[in-house]
Amino acid sequence: MRRQRQRDRHRHGTPHDRFRPLRLLLAAAVAAACLALPTAAPATAAPSAPAAPAADTCAPLKAGASIAAEDAVKVACRYVGWMYAWGGGHAGGLPGPSQGMLDETDLDSINDPTYWSFDCIGLVRWAWYKATRQDIISERTTQSTWQNPGYAHTRFTKAQGEAPLLPGDIMYFGEDLSHVALYLGNGKRLESPESGQVVRVSDIPWAGYRGSLRPEVSGVFPVWEYDGLGKQVKTWGQPNLRNDSTTGSDINWTIDNGISVAVRALCQRVGERATVDGMVNNVWTYLPDYRSWISNLFIQGPAITPGVPSCGEYSRIGGTLDGASSNTSCGDGTPPESAGAWTAKSATVFGRTVELRYNGTTACAWGRITGGTIGDEIWVDRSNDGGDHWEPMLGYTTVTSGGDAYTTQWNDNGVVMRACGTNGKGGSIVCTGWY
Template structure:
């Protein structure tokens, strides 16, 4: 599948495709800023990768910030003054006076804070189709397979118009529509719910000199382990090729798989686990990756 990336400078395109108002029975009133403790915004289920948990925490820290159409799409991630939504000028008339986020602006900010990189700089459609995905879930799967930090999207025929961040327990954090603030909501399944995407856990700041590097796994349903041994507990499963950060590598248990034998294992800090170098693209002993102490 080809993915469309929207540059930060494409302000006109973003303004036309940023999240429009999400239909609701009644327009929510503008609430006074809520405290995090009162909002219930937090990681509400186990199993998420550290980068996803950091994204949830960053989004939750914005509870009470205004929704502002096209907000959050400045040169750098973060709240900005919005624009009048041409599809809903009445409700969005005050958005140019409100410093905040639209739905994709909030998602962009959350993952920029979590990874140290502006990896989701675009509208909701491009975020849902991101090349940084490690897994995708259809609308018919509901919330069963989802983990905190997954991105939920709404739209038909590929025309995604809204995106939010899953918290767990059927809850999500979102910048929903003009006149409201960043809030916790129940996940809205049905209607034009399009599914969800999981951002690759290996996405993060590039390590400095002597601190490893970014590589790609290969194969399907490959597990990491809590120790550099296949007999140690499993930690995380890569359903397909995934970009990962490797901090260091060491010689440990010899493993034979896919017709390859190797005793080198790599430590993945974002997953807090080890993976045999057999499933890392590159030589048996990775170039530029230091030996674990």
């Protein structure tokens, strides 16, 4: 089962690519590889300060690697103990710890959507991005990165064994090239292994080894600017990360598939007022790991993020929160029981209640399922033409404990929405009416 799962994941591309068409097909019926990453420290801990790995274990263990390669190892070592998340690290256009997904072929992945972390290639992608300031691996499968790396490299074969390898080399495993890890030296590798396990140092299983790639890069860069500072926050939607706190400044990064990424927010300041889906906000946040700004419209949380200081505290950056007013946001994941929320529409499926929760003050809506069991699904659809066409599967989540679950908030200003849920994978789907 495990090996078949790996083959499927890499034959069909990223988990998001394979999962979405299936869910869309099911939704239409009612209305119309790797192994991935955990956190020994909570998944909400800042990337700059997760649970400390054993320094004598997770480190370059052999001399001769480039500074960039050693930096890649040191970056990845910071995530030892983090939970594997299937699909984690595969936000389109943006490396970094992202929300995992449920692999319908593997019950061990039931909690993966609750982790913002990495699968195997996602961790390697992030480590080498931090070491080079380039997303050299990008959002691709292990198979495609082996067959066509897309960057200058040296290739080592299985027959050459361990002798030519140096720390930071990207190792490939399995007949179907389903797993990758970073070589450390002395027969050790650093890997994000599979659902239910954590990022770890392990012995290299040479029988399954297929070969390695060594990125050839030049330059030495600061890996962790403002190290130890900042708060981890989560994105939503498809934001642009810009060179300045204005909507007309150059775009450095774009999350083009809507997968939520955990980013390190250093500070925030008032900039140009931005508008999306009826929400407005003139506060922007600086993300030091990407050397870019993001509008707070695309950060889960209130319009001004608690616990993140004004950029006036950093003379090199500058700016204050003076003039931050009349801002709204729908990406805060506020529980449906929050003040002002009420059930606008509901439906039932095998004893479960599916609700569309609505807050008239913020014009935001959620989906919620109650009375269910682990594996039940809930999401919302949104339409700007009265329900003839819609954006599907917004805020998709599952019941991971107890019997209830709810989606994140979505703006409902000037559109209609509905909530849809199931009595478990492959079960019946029911949707509320549009509201």
